[in-house]
Amino acid sequence: MNFVFLRIFIICMTKLSVNINKIATLRNSRGGNVPDLLKMAGDIEDFGAQGITIHPRPDERHIRYQDARDLKKIVRTEYNIEGNPVESFMQLVLEVKPTQVTLVPDAEDAITSNAGWDTLKNRGFLSEVIAEFRNHGIRTSIFTDPDPKMIEGAVATGTDRIELYTEAFAAAYEKGNKDGIKPYIQAAETANSLGLGINAGHDLNLENIRFFKDNIPGLLEVSIGHALIAESLYLGIENVVNMYLHKLKD
Template sequence: MPVFNLNLHYFRKVTKLVGPFGLTNALSLIHSFALYWSMTRLSVNINKIATIRNARGGNNPDLVRVALDCERFGAQGITVHPRPDERHIRYQDVLDLSPVVTTEFNIEGNPDDRFIELVKRVKPAQVTLVPDAPDAITSNAGWDTVRHADHLRRLVDTFKADGIRVSIFVDADEKMVDGAKAVGTDRIELYTEPYAAAFATDREAAVAPFVRAAQRAHELGLGLNAGHDLSLDNLRFFNERVPNLDEVSIGHALISDALYYGLENTIQMYLRELA
């Protein structure tokens, strides 16, 4: 939480600037913005919306409209994960979303040649590198950042040259965090499925490796994201225990909850878990 030091000169300048709005109200507004920017941010993964659309063809539900609604309802980012077979997000969807998404646009995926070309064309706020096989139902492991160091370093350099923030999907392993730092990434995204699977049995044991990985990332100056199987059941505990968490990317659970609670209400529910 930022600390605002008001010396006399600054006090007079602020008073003059705020005028009839009032210093108390102005400082309250600044405080609200500071709280907003310090909280863990929610990026909504809209792949499942594309899955529903593709089941019948056509453009219902409209992916662009859903993305804009997610932003309007409070999401601080939109995530898409195009795969080579385009079984949910299509490459054209990414091109359609790029000019209209006003929050952080995050494109994640396995960095094959077509994916690299797409990301360099769109230039999103963030690219998340995920080592998923083309036939994988969903992401199921993080990168071995030591074994694939040379490959990852080339990718990081390629995307950063275009001004794109790079995040690498990793398991909650301090060695993998060290490896991510060594290849020059800006952030890591912790693969949270093991946490979600063990949460009901022993939540403290489940979260412990993520706490250690997060602490190591902070020591190294890496930004920290997390995602996979986070839900209303386990999100608050994870957010409270894992330090310096910048962003969570949530899709399957959030869209499933929206079937019952509605999209706007569901996004607000997730934001409250992160407050």
């Protein structure tokens, strides 16, 4: 008698959360409400994105704290707020109660995030912060470098997920060095073995995202902002220019 054994694979699509900081930067540069941040967030969801990410900073140079409150009313998908858990940030997150908070150790004057947490040195602090958020039903993620020791330190804080800081991978990939993925594979394997969810972000783009996704086991979510907005300009400006030309025809 012949038996046919069927393997059932559950394929989980990696979710895309779009960071809309750059849209807020453009709005703030001119004043007023163009582009309309809330409309853009809704459109991005309508186009298929499974999440909206913001990273408010204390100086509110792009996302304003009021934006975080306003977005809570309209975001229908996952809502992720990133930032350094200073007191004002803590209060904002506890008020808004997003789906997820991603803890990032950036200085107030940082142009963009540039390092993951030292989860060993900051274990006590991170554990207290994470416990507070989890008590309010907010999923937590820690921004980390692809270092197994930092991943092990992260699990000790009680976090739900980590977000792998992917700048080093992106820089290596741009130079044609695909070996830059290796530390991330090792970090992901460590996270999987410890039961941590895996997110990733920073300098991921249309050129490198597929390679990264295909090599990282258990990748749940990527957060992409600067590259996605820049690529939208490159890929969409032809249509808008031609729309203007059509309006200006005799």
